[in-house]
Amino acid sequence: MARQSPRPQGNRTVEPSAEFDVEFRGVAKRYGDVTAVSGIDLQLKRGAFIALLGPSGCGKTTCLRMIGGFEQPSDGDLLIAGQSMRGVPAYRRPVNMVFQHYALFPHFDVETNVAYGLRQIRPRLDDKEIRRRAAEALDMVHLGKFAKRRIHELSGGQQQRVALARAIVNRPRVLLLDEPLAALDKKLRIAMQLELQNLHRELGITFLLVTHDQEEALSMSDQVCVMNTGRIVQLSSPQDIYDNPASLFVADFVGxxxxxxxxxxxxxxxxxxxxxxxxxxxxxxxxxxxxxxxxxxxxxxxxxxxxxxxxxxxxxxxxxxxxxxxxxxxxxxxxxxxxxxxxxxxxxxxxxxxxxxxxxxxxxxxxxxxxxxxxxxxx
Structure with a gap:
């Protein structure tokens, strides 16, 4: 991969970081008088699998949306691969998101859903390359034989895999997962947890999972970031979070x-x-x-x-x-x-x-x- 050029930021230049894919530097987000996120400092190492865990309203989804470019920080700075994302629109960021409800196009077949992002790339890819990369992504999620199926012909787990394939087909630097397993039954959730872990190992890219389900966070991630009232209250390995909670809130919430x-x-x-x-x-x-x-x-x-x-x-x-x-x-x-x-x-x-x-x-x-x-x- 070619080395990125330094990006000017104010009166200084920020060098691209080879170690961290995402960095929060004193990030706060306010909606009027309501502070959703307050003073977040967080570094996501390249290739890590991080879970943001916390109750509803703790700020975890706001953090995810700021990385994705759907929200801008009120204070502080957010960097991806060492580059400040201030003012950078969502479509120009090297990230993709899997939404809780998948957001698939019901009038397209599976292949067309997966290839949609490839067709937005400029300069435009030729059709043969688009089909090749879409097929490759579908094979990764074990749906190669379902390319011509309509979305309504798929089970919930298969639809979730289509959403994953669509998210990884553009080869993002960071994959954002916004409670992607919430709509699945327990048995299917467990199966998809294993699929996501296998996919993470195969792709080697950074995964950031947002969830309020402690079992998902502990079983899937390398590190768990527990949040409450817009702040990080503990960041550690799943085992350390469970065995050595930093506060009574963590002890109560995790397990x-x-x-x-x-x-x-x-x-x-x-x-x-x-x-x-x-x-x-x-x-x-x-x-x-x-x-x-x-x-x-x-x-x-x-x-x-x-x-x-x-x-x-x-x-x-x-x-x-x-x-x-x-x-x-x-x-x-x-x-x-x-x-x-x-x-x-x-x-x-x-x-x-x-x-x-x-x-x-x-x-x-x-x-x-x-x-x-x-x-x-x-x-």
Whole structure:
């Protein structure tokens, strides 16, 4: 690829970046008195698969639309491949987008839908090259035999693949995915998650996925960028986001968690969390602040066993059981703490023998390494 020429920006020149495909530099976006995005600094490495994850209204789609050129930043700058995109229209940016509802042309067949973007290129490509590249894109998404089908003759998953083929046929530098799997049923979503991962590896281009579905974000991406109220609250690997949430919001939003009020205090040479029912739980995590706190405990970090008259630990009563096949979700009422959510892996618990009926008395065990402790004021 030929080296891009530096692009003037104000009184300075920005050199094209070989490392980052997309950069947000202090980007803010306002709509009148409403601030949708505030002070975003973010760098997307070339060839990465990044997920923007957060609740509705957190600013993730606004960020995607600014990259695509459908919105312009109110403040700051946005660069693609080292070049400022300020004032650059959507059709001149090296990006393509797959929309949530696909936006396919119903009166065109599959091949014509995929080739549409190629026919807008100037100088114009010849028909043979257009057909070749459209066929190549369709083969990538396993729809080579469907080129002459009408859109209404395709299933939802096939239509989603047509939208993907249309997005990649122009060989964009960045592929933007705006909740592309939201309209699919669960089984098809899982299959398409694998397809997108395979496509990412095959193409080697940067993928940016916007979703509010934590399972999609964690299973598909290299890095997850969690957003809330227009800001980035944590950017890390999927495993780190789940295992080491930076805030109570992240712990709550990514996965399920039990929130318990406690007081963190010194206990000998270590620290422990004291709960309202008198339970004292030793803590092994470093840098835990002394004082009022909110303790977050993942449901799978709590072990269950039948309670006995001799049980002196944390004891409660099963109030609800949700059978999930390979695992079971329990709600356990504990005096002074309320209802705790517990996940039990049936393979580790002995299959059907591990099922507890509502009303069963159980003993709960929490590892000292399991709790995440957050300042009560920050919560």
């Amino acid at each position: 399920k968690t039990n929130r318990l009020d406690a007081v963190v205090e010194h206990q000998g040479g270590s620290v422990a969390a004291r709960f309202g029912n008198g339970l004292v739980l030793p803590l092994t995590r470093p840098d835990v602040a002394i004082g009022k706190a909110v303790v977050a405990i993942r449901p799978e970090a709590i072990a269950l066993q039948p309670a006995t008259p001799a049980s002196t630990g944390l004891v409660g009563d099963v109030t609800h059981r949700i059978f999930l096949g390979s695992s079971v979700e329990y709600s356990v009422a504990v005096a002074g703490l309320g209802d705790l959510l517990v996940f039990a892996d049936r393979a580790l618990q002995g299959g059907a023998a591990s099922l507890y009926e509502p009303g069963a008395r159980v003993e709960l065990t929490i590892s000292p390494a399991a709790p995440h402790v957050f300042s009560h004021d920050a919560a």
